Amino acid sequence: MKTAEKLQQNTNAMTVDSQDQINRGKKMAKAIITFKLMPESPEIDLEPIKAKALEIAKEAGAIGEMQSKIEPIAFGLKAVIVLAMYEVEGTEFDQIAEKMGKQEGVQSSEVAKMDLALG
Secondary structure, three states: OOHHHHHHHHHHHHHHHHHHHHHHHOOOOEEEEEEEEEEOOOOOOHHHHHHHHHHHHHHOOOEEEEEEEEEEEEOOEEEEEEEEEEEOOOOOHHHHHHHHHOOOOEEEEEEEEEEEOOO
16 A cells, blocks of 8 residues: 555545544533413413423423423413423424414414523
8 A cells, every 4th residue: 555545544544533523512502492371361271281291391301400480471371381392403392382282272383582501
C-alpha cells in the first residue's frame, strides 16, 4: 500500500473517531411545551380532561415533572394548560396535542408555546 493511501485511511479513521466523540458529547435539546385544551362549554368538568392530558403527555415521552392548571379565559370559559418537557429531536408535538384534543368534552387543543430549556 502506498504512503498516500495509508495517510488517507488514517485521516478517515481519525475523522470517524472524532465524530463519534462529538456525538457522545452532544446533549439532546430539550423544550418545555405548553399545551392548551379548550372545552366544548363552560359546564364541562375539566379535572378528568386535565388528568388524561397529563397521562397522554407522559405516554408521549415527557421528561420529569409536569405541570397543569385550569386558566380562566372569558365569560366563565376556562382552558386546561399542560406544561411538559420533551427532547426536541424526534418528537411530534402537534400529534400529542391532537391526541389530547380527542377527549370527550374537548373542542380544540394546540401547542400554545414552546420554550427551549436551559441546562
